[in-house]
Amino acid sequence: MRTVLLALYAALGVLGAAGAASGHHAFAAEFDANKPIKLRGTVTKMEWINPHTWIHIEVKRPNGAVERWAIEGGPPNALFRRGFTRDSLPTGIEIVVEGFQAKDGSRKGNGRDLTFADGRRLFLGSSGTGAPRDGRDATEQRR
Amino acid sequence: MSYRYVIPAVGLIGALAAGCSTPQSSPTEGTSGASTWTPPRTAWGDPDLQGVWRYEGTVPFERPKEFAGRELLTDEEVAQRDQVEKDQAANRLAGFEGAAVGRRSISESPIRGNEYNSFWQDHGRPRRVYKQTSLIVDPPDGRVPYTDDARKAEARSAARYGVGPYESFLDPDTGERCLTDGVTGMMWQGPNGGHNQIVQSPGYVTILHEEYRDRRIIPTDGRPHSSARQWFGDAVGRWEGDTLVVDTTNFLDRTNYEWASIWTRPSETLHLVERFTRVDADTIEYKITVEDPATFSAPWTAVIPILRLADDTQIYEYACHEGNYAMPNLLSAGRADAARRQTSSR
Numbered sequence: 001m002r003t004v005l006l007a008l009y010a011a012l013g014v015l016g017a018a019g020a021a022s023g024h025h026a027f028a029a030e031f032d033a034n035k036p037i038k039l040r041g042t043v044t045k046m047e048w049i050n051p052h053t054w055i056h057i058e059v060k061r062p063n064g065a066v067e068r069w070a071i072e073g074g075p076p077n078a079l080f081r082r083g084f085t086r087d088s089l090p091t092g093i094e095i096v097v098e099g100f101q102a103k104d105g106s107r108k109g110n111g112r113d114l115t116f117a118d119g120r121r122l123f124l125g126s127s128g129t130g131a132p133r134d135g136r137d138a139t140e141q142r143r
Numbered sequence: 144m145s146y147r148y149v150i151p152a153v154g155l156i157g158a159l160a161a162g163c164s165t166p167q168s169s170p171t172e173g174t175s176g177a178s179t180w181t182p183p184r185t186a187w188g189d190p191d192l193q194g195v196w197r198y199e200g201t202v203p204f205e206r207p208k209e210f211a212g213r214e215l216l217t218d219e220e221v222a223q224r225d226q227v228e229k230d231q232a233a234n235r236l237a238g239f240e241g242a243a244v245g246r247r248s249i250s251e252s253p254i255r256g257n258e259y260n261s262f263w264q265d266h267g268r269p270r271r272v273y274k275q276t277s278l279i280v281d282p283p284d285g286r287v288p289y290t291d292d293a294r295k296a297e298a299r300s301a302a303r304y305g306v307g308p309y310e311s312f313l314d315p316d317t318g319e320r321c322l323t324d325g326v327t328g329m330m331w332q333g334p335n336g337g338h339n340q341i342v343q344s345p346g347y348v349t350i351l352h353e354e355y356r357d358r359r360i361i362p363t364d365g366r367p368h369s370s371a372r373q374w375f376g377d378a379v380g381r382w383e384g385d386t387l388v389v390d391t392t393n394f395l396d397r398t399n400y401e402w403a404s405i406w407t408r409p410s411e412t413l414h415l416v417e418r419f420t421r422v423d424a425d426t427i428e429y430k431i432t433v434e435d436p437a438t439f440s441a442p443w444t445a446v447i448p449i450l451r452l453a454d455d456t457q458i459y460e461y462a463c464h465e466g467n468y469a470m471p472n473l474l475s476a477g478r479a480d481a482a483r484r485q486t487s488s489r
Contacts, residue, residue, distance in 0.1 A: 028306065029309060
């Protein structure tokens, strides 16, 4: 029964996610689903701009080089209604971004999943947002 | 209680509904007028529709094939779906957001609707489950009665999604260009959930839609249609009892809402009739009848329950051009794709 319920959640959830994320631009027009990225970096700026927020981070590579990346997030109005403020992601804080790189190969990406460096989620300190089923989320156990 | 038969149906809803969703008690129940509830009036005597409203339901726009021949869910099905929605809301509050928003891996799912996790989204209240199996109530099969040509255009539009060509800033659709997604679906669609503020004054109803900062100033003073063609057409309103009827013609055929289904795309022959009826304190039954021989073989009607948000709900700025980095990004992505194609064809 539990797995059946989870499947029902998942099925309904797809609808919810699609509903919430619909609008504006096509992911595939801008980002490459074959270029997943995982970056640990320091926030230098968060742009509260429509139609999407952008978070700028500096990523220090093992060779000491510093790369600047721009990461696209969700719409600012939705974030704000959710309780996110400009104090939620202060400059200088270290975050981990998982997403997909821009098709043109530049240092831009979408930020599908964001965590603080210590693994805490940006909201509620939850166990996971469950980026592609990664097992981090209690509700996301595989059948 | 078995969920077995529910799952495939719901999965199909998920697949078909990308972009719309809805919740509880049939909105059509409110059309009888037999309700004992008396709608409020403005100081000057018009029905009072003022407030901030949005659609929070899970009803698919078109009826999924699984529900062919069925206009309504059973009470048990409604209760099951309602419980899932409530559990999802509780999961979100508890921070268990993965399954709650149906995250699937990129390889398992089309990327659309799966590119951002729930962290980025405004969950609002638990979505409402309604008995309707589709927002479209006429024709009786709950499907858009496209002409054959329109169906081909729909296929072309779908094929272009995320693929292009993106040769010029004119290639992305009008939403991607920060202009508008059009008026037909405005009251219940939008990336931020479709917030609409209705403000009235004697002789006018004004609707401000958050996305794209779309606004409509609708006269209700009995004037005839003007002859000017506009993207949003020429809207004139009138009161029929407790219902606001908005009749819009003279659309301009300059838009390409490629993202959305082409039912949102006006041609010069589009005739849109909208009926706003407050059926209880927190619900407007919003009913649209869409007639356009250029796209549809017959008129069609949808009924959408739109819910009132808290009095202190604010509509925020959209200022889409402010940071539409998507435009340069998708044009440069288009160039990168073209270069790759050229290389691989050598």
